Amino acid sequence: MKHVTNIKRRRLGTNGPEVAVIGLGAMGMSDLYGPADETESVATLHAAIDAGVNLIDTGDFYGSGHNEMLIGRVIRERRREDLVISVKFGSRRTPDGGFQPVPYDVSGPAVRDRLAYSLRRLGTDYIDIYRPARLNPQIPVEETVGALREMQEAGWIRHIGLSELGAATIRRAAAVAPISDLQIEYSLLSRSPEESIIPTLRELGIGLTAYGVLSRGLLSGHWRPDRELSGNDFRAISPRFQGENLQANLRLVDALGRVAERLGATTSQVAIAWVAAQGDDIVPLVGARRRNRLAESLGAADLLLDQAALDEIERAIPRGSAAGERYAAPMMATLDSEK
Template sequence: MQTRKLGGVEVSAVGLGCMGMSGVYGPADEDESIATIHAAMEAGVTLLNTGDFYGAGHNEMLVGRALAGKRDRAFVSVKFGAQLQPPGQIVGFDARPVAVKTYVTYSLRRLRTDYIDLYQPARVDPNVPIEDTVGAVKELIDAGYVRHLGLSEAGVGSIRRAHATHPVTALETEYSLATRDPEQGILPLLRELGIGMVAYGVLSRGLLTGDVAPGAAFAPGDFRAHSPRFQGENLEQNIRLADALRQIGGQTGLTPAQLAFAWVLSRGDDIVPLIGTKRRDRLADALGALDATLSPDDLALLERAVPAGAVAGTRYPAAAMSGLGR
């Protein structure tokens, strides 16, 4: 497995995003999910990404089961802060220091571990100074419960303030051929400060694979049923982009997923993309990107096929978009 560095910390060149193993994109088979985690680790993947609110704790318990006897081989990243109501709807965010310490107490128990490698607020809480949230994580680092501080979907100002309080190892944000926003301000800042990027949504929730048909019906609980990129005319336009990507794949011998991951990998050695999957076959497909080398001509083809800003629709519904980049 190739490796990369996030803020000086060495991890595998790709990580495994475990969110989909807890019903976010429809039902998931637990045995297959655990087998997928094990297959990733056998392939050399060390970075496992989860959140304490994925499946209302289910995802952490699943990862904890998968890590039995293997904890020392994993770099576990946990997001925290989302407030839920039954059956699991996100209704708010709380990053007060007292809440942070409550979250980590439950996460350690569910993950069956004594420490978390990378701990990060899933969003910046507009009601709590980022210095207070980071200060609480710093106390957990000093006590040995957390190894490194991360951020997720934070804006330029918050990143600077957080990093001034305690060094930030990595920022998790959506970055892909379909989502180029970080290039405008976030990525240059991360490189200025020596912070790595963990990129999620590389396939734009499966949009770039070309597997989603016009008028597709999604299973109950599937995030995409409410995602603007998967609705009406937006979906029709985006499917045309996915078709163009598939054609390039035919010319390069790569699948659309491999092209999408190879593109993100080509953007810099300080970027670690997450393979978000609950199935071993999808994992194996994406891992094939590690053996791909995109030529300048290939990269130019991809830029023409899916230029910045070409994807129709925002990546989240309007209410969720308001919580990004604070």
């Protein structure tokens, strides 16, 4: 197993912040992946920062604000200027913890309102990267980005980010204001961004922060087919975790595990390192909720994959070989990036 030594840094896009080559996604500490230990979550956040990770990604709807408050506890104990906090907004929740089946609220007034609440929960006077979580087809992306630009000019946000948008919409957004990065699912099992999105980002000088790099645990090497999932665990309804799809995907993971063994690394480290190896403009986000999983994930920063290793990984998990979509059909329909 590889261990991180001196974590490298990359810049998010032409005008974005400099961040560690691996970032930390905090969603699972509050939501959608079953129960989490709050004390361990705080310890994991501190451990990540101590290891040199400065990009922490959250959403105002993760745990209906709980995730921001959790991160806010950590911010108060650290040097704020050392951190890059990325926040998504727009999704609407229900009192029982569900999601409202309505389009994302990314209007101009919503930008200002949701930002105000996030600043208060995080206990900070600015957010480094603020981004809509999804597109609302009824609201022009120019309106959303225009409002974000106003908040940037006022000093409440440092950079404007995007999430899950297709190439044409990215171009429209970038015509309104400079964009630091696009956040999108990208992994060995989810490679659709390679078709038109990544080339567009590179043409425009926009970085990519990749979430789901372990395909929500599938590529971790720790998933077992008989694992029981709680009712609020998103994977209980994810197509890739169901029946024959799961069996087929785990066979791919087994093949990747054999490659990892030959490289002297773990399966998850190879999966993360593969994403990082796709370009210096790409930063993988890992969703570690515990310090031991964080340490394993950060070991990917020291794993250098030469062309022979990349070719071997490609043979283990060929492009397009994943069984099942990454979301259930209703959620897939909300993704501008898939159109």
